[in-house]
Amino acid sequence: MSNTYLLLIPILICVLGAILSSFLFKKDEKKNHIFIFISMVLATIATWVMLFVVKGDKFIVIQFFEGLDISFKLDGFGKIFSGMVSILWPLATLYAFSYMKHAKKKRVYFMFYELTYAVVLGISFSANMETLYLCYEGLTLCTLPLIIQPMTKQSKKAGRIYMYFSLAGSALAFVGLMFLLHYTQGGTDFVRGGNRDILDCPKDIMLIGYLLAFLGFGVKSAIFPLHYWLPLAGAAPTPTTALLHAVAVVKSGVFALIRLTYYSYCLELIKGSWVQTVVMILAIFTIVYGSMKALKETHFKRRLAYSTVSSLSYIVFGVTLMNQFGLIAAVVHMLFHSISKITLFFSCGITMHEADVDFVYEVDGLGKKMPITFITFFISALSLTGIPLFAGFISKYYLIDAAFKDGNILTYLGVAALIISALLTAIYSLSIVFRAFLNEPNDHNKEKVEKAHDGDIKFSLPIIVFSALCLIFGIFSSGLIEVVSSLVSL
Numbered sequence: 001m002s003n004t005y006l007l008l009i010p011i012l013i014c015v016l017g018a019i020l021s022s023f024l025f026k027k028d029e030k031k032n033h034i035f036i037f038i039s040m041v042l043a044t045i046a047t048w049v050m051l052f053v054v055k056g057d058k059f060i061v062i063q064f065f066e067g068l069d070i071s072f073k074l075d076g077f078g079k080i081f082s083g084m085v086s087i088l089w090p091l092a093t094l095y096a097f098s099y100m101k102h103a104k105k106k107r108v109y110f111m112f113y114e115l116t117y118a119v120v121l122g123i124s125f126s127a128n129m130e131t132l133y134l135c136y137e138g139l140t141l142c143t144l145p146l147i148i149q150p151m152t153k154q155s156k157k158a159g160r161i162y163m164y165f166s167l168a169g170s171a172l173a174f175v176g177l178m179f180l181l182h183y184t185q186g187g188t189d190f191v192r193g194g195n196r197d198i199l200d201c202p203k204d205i206m207l208i209g210y211l212l213a214f215l216g217f218g219v220k221s222a223i224f225p226l227h228y229w230l231p232l233a234g235a236a237p238t239p240t241t242a243l244l245h246a247v248a249v250v251k252s253g254v255f256a257l258i259r260l261t262y263y264s265y266c267l268e269l270i271k272g273s274w275v276q277t278v279v280m281i282l283a284i285f286t287i288v289y290g291s292m293k294a295l296k297e298t299h300f301k302r303r304l305a306y307s308t309v310s311s312l313s314y315i316v317f318g319v320t321l322m323n324q325f326g327l328i329a330a331v332v333h334m335l336f337h338s339i340s341k342i343t344l345f346f347s348c349g350i351t352m353h354e355a356d357v358d359f360v361y362e363v364d365g366l367g368k369k370m371p372i373t374f375i376t377f378f379i380s381a382l383s384l385t386g387i388p389l390f391a392g393f394i395s396k397y398y399l400i401d402a403a404f405k406d407g408n409i410l411t412y413l414g415v416a417a418l419i420i421s422a423l424l425t426a427i428y429s430l431s432i433v434f435r436a437f438l439n440e441p442n443d444h445n446k447e448k449v450e451k452a453h454d455g456d457i458k459f460s461l462p463i464i465v466f467s468a469l470c471l472i473f474g475i476f477s478s479g480l481i482e483v484v485s486s487l488v489s490l
Contacts, residue, residue, distance in 0.1 A: 002055070002057050003055065003056060004054055004055075004056050004058060004059035004072060004074065005059045006050055006053065007050055007054060007059065007072045007073075007074060007125045008059075008061075009046045009050070010043040010044075010050065011043075011118050011121050011122055011125075012118075013039060013042050013043040013046055014040070014043045014115065014118035015115065015118045017035070017036065017039025017042075017114050018039075018110075018113075018114035018115045018118070019111070020035070021035055021036045021110060021111055022107055022111045026107075029106070032107070032110075033097050033110075036093065036110050036114060037090065037093055040089060040090045040114060040117060043117065043121070044086040044087070044090055047082055047083070047086040047121065048083065048086060050074065050082075051074070051082070051083060058071040058072060058073035058127035058128075058189070059071060059072050059073070059127075067181070067188075068130060068181065068188075069128070069130070069131075070130065070131050070134060071126075071128060071131055072122075072125040072126065072127050072131065073125065073126075073127035074125060075190065076486070076487025076488050077258065077259070077331070077488050078124050078125055078126075079487060080331060080484060080487055080488070081123075081251075081255050081334075082121060082124035082125065084247075084251075084334075085117075085120050085121065085124060085247055085248075085251075088247050088338060088342060089247065091461070091465060092242060092243060092247065092342065092462065093110075093113065093239075094458050094461065095242075095346055095349075095458060095462045095463075096110070097458055098458035098459050099237060099238055099239050099353055099459075100237060103149070103150075103237065104151075108145065109145070109146065109149050112143075112146055113146065113239075115142045116142040116248050119135055119138040119139045119142050120247070122138070123136065123139065123252050123255060123256075124255075126259075127189060127190060128189045128190060129177055129180060129188040129190075129259070129260075129264050130177060130181075130188055132256060132259060133174070136173070136217075136220075136252065136256060137170060139248065139249065139252055140162075140166040140170070143162075143243075143244065143248060143249055144159055144162065144163060146236060146237075146240040146243075147162055147235070148236075149236065149237055149240065150235065150236070150237065152235065154232075154235035155236055158229070158233050158234075158235040161228065161229045161232050162229045162232070162233060164229075165226060165228065165229040166220070166229075169215070169216045169217065169219030169226070170216065171216070172212045172213065172216030173212075173213050173217055174216070175209065175212045175213070176209045176210060176213020176214075176216060177213065179205065179212075179213075180195075180198075180209065180264065180265075183198070183202070183205070183206060183209075184198055188264065190259060190263035191263060192262070193262070193263075193266070193267055193268075194261075194262065194263060194264055194265050194266035194267050194269075195264060195265070195266055196266055196268070198265060198269055206265065206269060207273055207274070207275045209265075210261075210265045210269075210270060210275055211275050211278065211279070214257065214261075214275075217253055217257050217260060218253070218282075218316075219253070220250060220253030220256070221250060221253035221254050221256075221257055221312055221313075221315075221316060222253070222286075222308065222309045222312050222313075223282055223283070223286050223312075223313065223316060224282060224285055224286040224290075224313075227286070230244070230250070230308065230309060231297075231302045231305040234299070234301040234302050234305050238345060238348065238349025238352065238353070239349070241305070241345055241349075242341075242342050242345035242346055242349065246337075246338045246342035247338060250308060250312055251334060251338060253312075254315045254316060254319070254330070258319055258327070258330060258331070261319050261320075262319075262322075262327055262488075267322055270322060271322040276322060277410065279316075280317065280320040280321075280414065281410070282313075282316075283313045283316040283317040283320050284313075284410075284414045284417045286309060286310065286312075286313035286316070287310050287313045287314060287317065287414075287417040287418065287420075287421045288310075288417050288420055288424075290306050290307065290310025290311070290312075290313065291307070291310040291420070291421040291424035291428070292424065294306035294307045294309075294425075294428045295424050295427060295428045297428075298359050298360050298361065299358060299359055300348050300351065300358060300359060300360055300363070300432075301352070301358075303360065303428060304341075304344055304345055304348055307341075307384070307425065307429070308341060310425070311337050311341065311384065312337075314333050314396070314399060314421075315330045315333050315334050317399065317403075317414050317417075318330030318333060318399050318402060321402055321411065323402065325401065325402035325405050325406075326402045326403075326406070327488055328398065328402070328481070328484060328488060328489070329398035329399040329401070330399075331484050332394065332395045332398055332481060333395035333396070333399060335395075335480075335484075336383065336391035336394065336395045336473060337384070337392070337395070339391060339469050339470055339473070340380045340384045340391065340392055340466075340470055341380075341384070342462075342466055343376055343379075343462075343466040343470065344377060344380045344381065344384065344429070346459075346462055346463045347373050347374070347380070347463055348377075350370070350459050350463070351363065351366065351370065351373060353459075354370065354452055354453055354455055355369070355370065355445075355448050355451070355452035356451075357452075359444075360431075360432055360435065361435075361442070361444060361445075362444050362445040363432055363435050363436045363445075364435050364436070364440065364441055364442050364444075364445060364449075365436070365439055365440050365441035365445070365449045366449055366452055367436035367437035367438075368437070369453060369454075370436075370453065370454050371454065372454045372463070372464070373460075373463070374433055374436045374437065375467075376463040376464060376466075376467035377433060377436075377463075378430075378433045379467040379470055379471060380466070380467050380470055381425075381429035381430055381432070382430075382470075383470040383471075383474065384429060385426045385430070386425075388474075389471070389474045389475060390470055391469070391471075391473040391474045391477065392470070392474075393474060394473070394474060394481070396418060396422065398481075399418060400415050400418060403415045403418075
């Protein structure tokens with residue numbers, strides 16, 4: 001008997017928690033935060049229980065007509081993504097409590113913070129393309145208030161640009177969805193290898209439909225030239241930007257691209273076509289472009305933002321290989337990049353919060369005052385660069401190996417891009433650490449250094465845990481990769 005309906009439990013916990021938190025404990029902020037945290041922890045526990053107990057066919061929530069419905073199902077890839085999200089979110093929330101201590105409209109902020117968790121779980125559990133698309137739109141609506149929360153000129157501009165790009169992406173993705181609905185008689189359910197009914201449809205039309213959908217979901221994946229919104233989103237509070245870059249938005253973007261390529265449109269149709277060439281070139285170019293922009297950027301948070309633009313396209317490159325090895329490598333890098341990047345953004349946020357530092361040249365001498373912050377930043381930077389014994393090395397190795405197994409000129413060019421990007425990543429990320437520990441305070445930051453200190457336990461605990469995972473998964477990754485391979489293999 002199917003029990004797929006149980007997937008609604010963690011989603012409803014988040015939704016109810018968000019609604020209740022908006023009016024409970026109005027005069028007691030501490031109790032309000034405890035309530036929010038407990039509800040998110042319960043959602044996480046419920047999610048992990050679902051990973052082991054939910055079995056069966058999809059659960060239809062709403063059926064418009066035959067072949068068009070809103071439904072949920074838990075397959076291998078959904079298990080990986082929901083498991084990752086559910087672990088990162090509570091710790092991110094703990095960090096957010098400290099960071100937003102003196103912010104205005106905190107109650108509204110955390111309501112949307114938790115609603116975003118619910119929407120991302122909905123994306124994880126989507127059984128078909130129309131459900132994913134609906135949740136994807138919900139993600140835009142829930143994250144917009146988080147971006148504009150400071151209500152500064154910069155945050156309002158960031159929110160406006162984010163909406164423009166999201167609406168454009170939604171339109172393109174919608175066209176791709178319509179192609180699927182029309183030409184496959186509603187065959188949009190996710191199936192490993194894609195829907196083979198597409199092979200009986202007009203080839204060029206379906207390839208155009210795939211490209212449009214790829215570009216549509218590519219907005220949130222920050223693929224060049226659709227990345228412009230992401231660096232601007234750094235105007236949002238750091239807990240928001242960390243979620244945007246590591247968990248909620250951009251990872252949902254690459255999740256959608258993987259669903260589109262490996263579970264929706266048929267691989268036999270796309271592989272070897274002109275569309276594969278186009279999307280792979282976009283991924284390769286973005287890898288190098290993002291790293292070069294990060295190297296030139298002096299603003300601390302925007303440097304990390306351009307780093308995300310580059311690193312996300314590592315995952316997209318794996319997707320565009322369109323083989324089993326590329327899929328596994330893309331998923332592994334998605335997991336390891338999330339851990340590394342959330343640590344980097346949290347460390348950056350602590351530096352900005354506790355030392356009032358916004359630019360890279362202002363970190364000189366801060367390492368002695370903030371050792372926990374910059375040591376965890378250092379560990380995560382090593383992982384992001386791809387240094388052996390760290391998680392990032394493992395995922396990059398699998399990406400390069402998958403590219404060599406494909407064995408054509410374009411994939412070799414992709415390998416070259418990965419190597420160039422790794423070198424640039426080492427320069428722009430590790431230089432921050434060297435400045436923090438080896439340089440003396442300068443005229444720009446002497447007063448800031450004197451007052452600087454590591455954050456409290458709510459700040460420190462998440463970055464310690466995440467940086468430790470960067471090392472643990474770098475040394476003991478074989479078991480995790482075996483699990484990933486078994487869950488997503490074609």
